[in-house]
Amino acid sequence: MSIIVTGATGHLGRLIVESLLNRGIEPAQITATGRSLEKLADLAERGVATAAFDFDAPAEGVIGAGDTVMLVSGSEVGQRARQHGNVIEAAKKAGAARIVYTSILDASGSPLVLAPEHKATEELLAASGLPHTILRNGWYTENYLSAFGQAAATGTVLGSAGEGRVSAATRADYAEAAAAVLTADGHEGRVYELAGDEAFTLAGLADAFGQALGRDVAYTDVDADAHRAALAGAGLDKGTAGFLVALDADTAGNLLLSDSKDLSTLIGRPTTPLVDAVKSWAAESN
Numbered sequence: 001m002s003i004i005v006t007g008a009t010g011h012l013g014r015l016i017v018e019s020l021l022n023r024g025i026e027p028a029q030i031t032a033t034g035r036s037l038e039k040l041a042d043l044a045e046r047g048v049a050t051a052a053f054d055f056d057a058p059a060e061g062v063i064g065a066g067d068t069v070m071l072v073s074g075s076e077v078g079q080r081a082r083q084h085g086n087v088i089e090a091a092k093k094a095g096a097a098r099i100v101y102t103s104i105l106d107a108s109g110s111p112l113v114l115a116p117e118h119k120a121t122e123e124l125l126a127a128s129g130l131p132h133t134i135l136r137n138g139w140y141t142e143n144y145l146s147a148f149g150q151a152a153a154t155g156t157v158l159g160s161a162g163e164g165r166v167s168a169a170t171r172a173d174y175a176e177a178a179a180a181v182l183t184a185d186g187h188e189g190r191v192y193e194l195a196g197d198e199a200f201t202l203a204g205l206a207d208a209f210g211q212a213l214g215r216d217v218a219y220t221d222v223d224a225d226a227h228r229a230a231l232a233g234a235g236l237d238k239g240t241a242g243f244l245v246a247l248d249a250d251t252a253g254n255l256l257l258s259d260s261k262d263l264s265t266l267i268g269r270p271t272t273p274l275v276d277a278v279k280s281w282a283a284e285s286n
Contacts, residue, residue, distance in 0.1 A: 002049065002067050003182055004070065007074070008050075010072065016175045017048065021048075027048040028049060031067075032049070055084070056083060058086055060094075066097045068098050073103070073121070081117045084117075085121070088130070098133070098188060100182055101121060104118045105136050105258055107136055108122065110255055111255065133190050135174070135181065138194055139167065140168060140170070141170045141171075147205070148278065151213065152285070156217065157205060157217060159202045159220075160248040161252045163201055166256045167195035167198075170272045173267060177262075194262055194266070196272075199257055203221075205219070206219040208274045211278070212278040224249065
């Protein structure tokens with residue numbers, strides 16, 4: 001029986017594999033999957049089983065009877081519910097023991113622009129009859145890496161989120177929580193709302209950037225139209241600019257805010273503070 005990690009070529013999936021190894025799981029008990037075997041070659045060299053696995057057409061034989069499937073949500077917005085359904089069907093057909101799925105905060109009731117596909121996937125899991133655990137991941141601190149680059153270059157963070165607060169945590173924090181669930185009993189049927197311990201505004205984000213960069217960084221809040229125009233002026237296409245403005249509107253509505261302590265409880269420590277995460281980015285860029 002193996003732990004099958006989907007999307008192991010991506011940021012979160014790779015970190016989940018690393019967290020499993022750090023917890024003492026034997027490499028051969030983990031199967032890291034993704035579309036590109038080349039991107040998994042270093043894991044194979046360390047003894048981790050690897051396999052090509054495409055959400056659009058999951059290969060037979062990758063998931064076996066009794067396996068645990070770590071379904072890391074796909075990155076193709078608009079395609080995810082269908083793709084996740086393909087994986088769930090493959091797991092059911094193979095006789096998998098359980099599925100752990102990375103969803104999004106309050107997926108069943110949130111008006112967040114990203115929520116519907118996650119809600120649909122949760123419904124597919126419920127209908128499958130497979131034992132499963134839902135990890136409703138909050139915002140990733142790393143989602144602000146591009147804003148950090150902008151701040152380093154201009155001393156400004158531009159957005160339209162107002163005083164909205166974000167309960168973000170690092171991908172490593174979420175990966176550690178996933179590994180905790182994958183390696184222990186008693187999580188079947190549970191839904192965990194995972195979020196950072198300390199919420200911040202985008203003005204607070206700018207302050208953290210300033211601390212890490214050793215310079216003044218200011219947050220400039222604009223209305224949605226001005227934000228959209230600025231993004232278009234920076235070269236973003238209309239769809240991407242509209243999506244980012246919609247995310248800031250969700251932020252302004254505190255849809256990325258949560259007081260849940262499920263994440264720090266699962267990992268057994270406080271979540272990584274924003275300023276610590278940002279300082280690590282600054283160190284890596286030097």
